[in-house]
Structure formats: structure tokens, C-alpha cells
Amino acid sequence: MIPVGRPSIGREEEEAVTRVLRSGMLAQGPEVAGFEDQFARYCGARHAVGVNSGTAALHAALAALGIGAGHEVIVPAFTFFATGSAVCMCGARPVFADVDPDTFNLSVGSVQELLSQRTHAVIGVHLFGQPCEVRPLRELCEERGIPFIEDAAQAHGAEYHGKRAGGLGTAGCFSFYPTKNMTSGEGGMVTLDDEVLAKRIRMFINHGQEEKYLHTCLGYNFRMTDIAASIGKEQLKKLDGFNRRRREVARYYDTHLRREGILTPSVAPGMTHVYHQYVIRVTGDFPLSRDELARYLGDKGVGTAVHYPVPLHRQPVFSGFAGNTGCPAADELAGAVLSLPVHPQVTDEERAYICRVIQEVP
Ligand SMILES: Cc1ncc(COP(=O)(O)O)c(C=O)c1O
Missing domain, CATH: 3.40.640.10 (Type I PLP-dependent aspartate aminotransferase-like (Major domain))
Incomplete structure (x- = not known):
């Protein structure tokens, strides 16, 4: 895996x-x-x-x-x-x-x-x-x-x-x-x-x-x-090198994950993103739902995670805070996001394999 x-x-x-x-x-x-x-x-x-x-x-x-x-x-x-x-x-x-x-x-x-x-x-x-x-x-x-x-x-x-x-x-x-x-x-x-x-x-x-x-x-x-x-x-001595590799893997995903129904992350002007997570959004145009894609990737040996499935205004422990319910974008993201492996140990072969598996989803 x-x-x-x-x-x-x-x-x-x-x-x-x-x-x-x-x-x-x-x-x-x-x-x-x-x-x-x-x-x-x-x-x-x-x-x-x-x-x-x-x-x-x-x-x-x-x-x-x-x-x-x-x-x-x-x-x-x-x-x-x-x-x-x-x-x-x-x-x-x-x-x-x-x-x-x-x-x-x-x-x-x-x-x-x-x-x-x-x-x-x-x-x-x-x-x-x-x-x-x-x-x-x-x-x-x-x-x-x-x-x-x-x-x-x-x-x-x-x-x-x-x-x-x-x-x-x-x-x-x-x-x-x-x-x-x-x-x-x-x-x-x-x-x-x-x-x-x-x-x-x-x-x-x-x-x-x-x-x-x-x-x-x-x-x-x-x-x-x-x-x-x-x-x-x-x-800390290795951090810049780790981040360089994370950015390389992310750049590869940006260009090789182009497919209807998959949205790759946006970087706003002036930002240097260090990809703690590489988070795609799975939309209704993709043949599988987000959770189905996560399971499919798991079956093919690719670990994924959902960061985060329940936004804070929906957390039971915060339910006492009245008026904290109007966050439609957070609600939508919670159902659509999927994090792919982007850490520095992901090899060139692994990143290519991950993209191929997603491209080949029937
Ligand atoms: C955005 C954010 N804030 C705070 C924390 C808390 O850090 P820790 O797990 O070291 O307590 C985390 C850790 O995952 C985090 O991702």
C-alpha cells in the first residue's frame, strides 16, 4: 500500500x-x-x-x-x-x-x-x-x-x-x-x-x-x-528539500490528473504552497463518488484520506454554538475532498501509477 x-x-x-x-x-x-x-x-x-x-x-x-x-x-x-x-x-x-x-x-x-x-x-x-x-x-x-x-x-x-x-x-x-x-x-x-x-x-x-x-x-x-x-x-535542515519534493509530486499530479470530474488544487497568486496534503475534489461528473473512489484506490494499493469529513460547525461538541450553521462551501468540500499521497517518499513510479489508476477508472 x-x-x-x-x-x-x-x-x-x-x-x-x-x-x-x-x-x-x-x-x-x-x-x-x-x-x-x-x-x-x-x-x-x-x-x-x-x-x-x-x-x-x-x-x-x-x-x-x-x-x-x-x-x-x-x-x-x-x-x-x-x-x-x-x-x-x-x-x-x-x-x-x-x-x-x-x-x-x-x-x-x-x-x-x-x-x-x-x-x-x-x-x-x-x-x-x-x-x-x-x-x-x-x-x-x-x-x-x-x-x-x-x-x-x-x-x-x-x-x-x-x-x-x-x-x-x-x-x-x-x-x-x-x-x-x-x-x-x-x-x-x-x-x-x-x-x-x-x-x-x-x-x-x-x-x-x-x-x-x-x-x-x-x-x-x-x-x-x-x-x-x-x-x-x-x-528543519531537511525541510526545504522535503518541500521541494512535495511540490514536484504535486506538479506531476496537476498535469497528469486532468480528467472530467476531478478538480486539482488551486494556488492563489503570491502563494508558495508546500502541499502538506494534495487534495482533489471529486465532482458529480466523475463515474465514482468520492467514497467509491477512495475504496477503489485502496483496492489498488493506494492509500487516501478525507481531510475533513465533518466540518467544525457540524461537530457534535460544538452544537451548542447557535448561529454556526451557514458554511455551505465547507459542507460541500467535506463531501468532495480526497487527499492523495504527496509526501517526499512517493517515488516517480508511484505517482505515475496513482495517476494511471485514476485515469483508468471505468
Ligand atoms: C490545522 C491544524 N491545526 C492544529 C493541529 C494540531 O496539532 P497537533 O496534532 O500537533 O496537536 C493540526 C494537526 O493535525 C492541524 O492540522
Whole structure:
């Protein structure tokens, strides 16, 4: 089976982990600090704070920005669950905006309609590796004096008009889950310029500790380990190469998947897409439904996935939020999208085989 996602781990990562294990320093130490410095520089941000997941990155960024009870945060309806749940974990209420059906990213018009006095932040997700429309979204936030947060969990190395994700908003939140464009096993990072905010995040992820055993606020243990950071440092060195290969595979699909009923992903002007996922849409003109095509490909040894079958405004846990039902593009995408293998280990033969199988569907 050609897997839809697979981490690329080499000898460098194995040796880095062994080095940390032998050092006896397994929790927070020099590896985390080094990874933070290198990742901040890579993203063009002044600071970076390592955490133990992308979910923790979102939660910590929101909490440090003072998001809490009585506040609304606008998030896209079409994204991974954590974008919305992090808002709830702070005691605030997520408000789900619709997305652009071609780029899958936040619709600026939908955000505009939902902004109100209660809105205290907007989270833009760079979904599947393509930056969202940062400039107009930031402008809307700046007019109201509220933060614009990047959920860059799927967009390591993606660029918006030449500037990297993670350096485009008040804070950028990354995930290093194994299938992401780079991994640390599990892990995450918040990137940002504001030193005071960075300090608040550092406290929040370490039990609200200001100095050893002196706690001036409540917090969690969201700390990254040195083991994870040592993997992350090696992966960061390889990230541009990984992304180059993802883009090559995607370009091949763009030209070889031309068939009625299959829509390949659109890239908006000024965006450098890093294809965390290569997501096609299966329309009514295709002989099989999306789910039938997924099964057909599975039978032929091609792994696929649906990102995401249930949009956030349809999630049972969010059903208490009245008025969050009008996201027709998100609803339509949930029934049409299918992710194909695009990770750096997909070979030239495999990508050709995948296209052939789809072209030959009777
Ligand atoms: C868009 C988005 N946000 C947040 C997260 C959460 O990251 P993690 O799984 O590392 O907690 C993910 C992970 O899949 C994601 O894809």
C-alpha cells in the first residue's frame, strides 16, 4: 500500500536522539533552546517557544493573548478540530467562518460578516500547506485592534508573497506531528515577535512559573522535550528539500490528473504552497463518488484520506454554538475532498501509477 502520509526519518535523527539519551538531559535543555532559535530564524520571527503539540501551541498563544470567557474567536469551519477546540479550552467561543471552495482557506467576506464587538481574535489556517489571505485578514484585525493568529500546523516553509508562514501574524502556531512537513515525533512551536507575549507563553506552558517554584498564574505542562527538539533540528535542515519534493509530486499530479470530474488544487497568486496534503475534489461528473473512489484506490494499493469529513460547525461538541450553521462551501468540500499521497517518499513510479489508476477508472 502506498501510504497517504509517512515521516522521512534518517540516520541523522537516530543519531541525534541517541546523543540526547546518552546526555542524561531528556526534558528541557539545550536542544529545545537551539531548535527554538533556529525555527524562529527560519520563519523570520524574533522568538519561538517549543511546546508538546500544535494544539498546545494554539492554546498557549490564545491564553497568553488574554482570550477567555465572553470572547469570540473567528476560525474557519473547514480545518482540523484543534483550531476550534483550542478556543473552547480558553473558555471562549469559536465562530465558524466559511471558506473559499477553490483554495479551501478562510473566506475574507465570511470573516467580515462575522466580525463584531465580541470578536477578540481571528485564526487563519494555512490549510494543506497553502497560506490563507493574510493581508486582508490582518487589515480587518488591525482596524479593530485584535490579534491575527496563524494556524501554520500544515505550512512549515510555505510563503505568502515571499514571507514565510509563522512570520505573518501576531503569533504562528505549528505542529510537528509525524505526518507533517517536518516532525519531532509529537511537538509544536509558537513563533512571534513580541517579547512580552513570548514570556507569557513560556510561563503558561510551564505551570505559570515565573521563577523556580514561584507561580504567578495558572498554566499547564506543555513543554517540548530535548528528545523531540533533537529530531526537530535535524528535520528543519531537511525541510526545504522535503518541500521541494512535495511540490514536484504535486506538479506531476496537476498535469497528469486532468480528467472530467476531478478538480486539482488551486494556488492563489503570491502563494508558495508546500502541499502538506494534495487534495482533489471529486465532482458529480466523475463515474465514482468520492467514497467509491477512495475504496477503489485502496483496492489498488493506494492509500487516501478525507481531510475533513465533518466540518467544525457540524461537530457534535460544538452544537451548542447557535448561529454556526451557514458554511455551505465547507459542507460541500467535506463531501468532495480526497487527499492523495504527496509526501517526499512517493517515488516517480508511484505517482505515475496513482495517476494511471485514476485515469483508468471505468
Ligand atoms: C490545522 C491544524 N491545526 C492544529 C493541529 C494540531 O496539532 P497537533 O496534532 O500537533 O496537536 C493540526 C494537526 O493535525 C492541524 O492540522
